[in-house]
Amino acid sequence: MTAGNDFDPDTADPELFRALLTPHRSLNRTGFVLVMVLVSAISFAAGMVFLLMGAWPVFGFFGLDVLAIYWAFKINFRRAQACEQISITPSELRLRRVSHRGHVSEWVFNPLWVRLDRETHEEFGIEHLYLSSKGHRVAIGSFLGPDEKASFSKALIAALNAARRGPSYNPVA
Structure with missing residues (x-):
């Protein structure tokens, strides 16, 4: 094996997706x-x-x-100080929620098994988004509007599909 082809399992997985969701406030x-x-x-x-x-x-x-x-x-x-941080690598999906009181909750999912569930109303659009995996269901983006939820779910599904394809190692690049 040449030095260009070496695979180091200790290196961090590349981050495929990162989002920081915060509630919208129109008044500064x-x-x-x-x-x-x-x-x-x-x-x-x-x-x-x-x-x-x-x-x-x-x-x-x-x-x-x-x-x-x-x-x-x-x-x-x-x-308005509440936030949700979502990051996806080929080996994990990490959801970190910080409440307005500063309480931190964190969930880690395998992106191969996680599923994005949506509850949709025919007039208003997407009402609720959930990450589901192995019997666990966690609501995400509860403070987003229907259009924002649709855009976010589209980006999240694309990132999950990229994680399911797995990392690609190109020794030439």
Whole structure:
């Protein structure tokens, strides 16, 4: 055997596919500050009107409304920190899920045995995606929209098919 043909089993498998799925949030931090300033100004102005009319408790309720909106946005931004990482090599499919609280869950599948299951609604498109293998079923991409799920499933199926074909070693290249 020549040096060009040597096969080293200790070398890492080539990565065929890698995806990082994150929830979409349409409002960034600057937009959040602008919305909160606008809501606060409107609530303060409306509260002052009621305060001048003698209905002083209403002023406090407007403050509670602003606080509730702020709290809802903070929860929304915290949940946006969740992510799913999927990587495929010829020997394994690795799914790593990080929740918005920082809890990490990880699954490893053999790409030869894993199957991508889809639940489809005729009007809305793909509703749920699952990785299934040997009696285990794990939901993936739950925060993606139907079109994003369709695009992602197409890319994932192509990567799984490439993994099933196996690695190709070309000593010439």
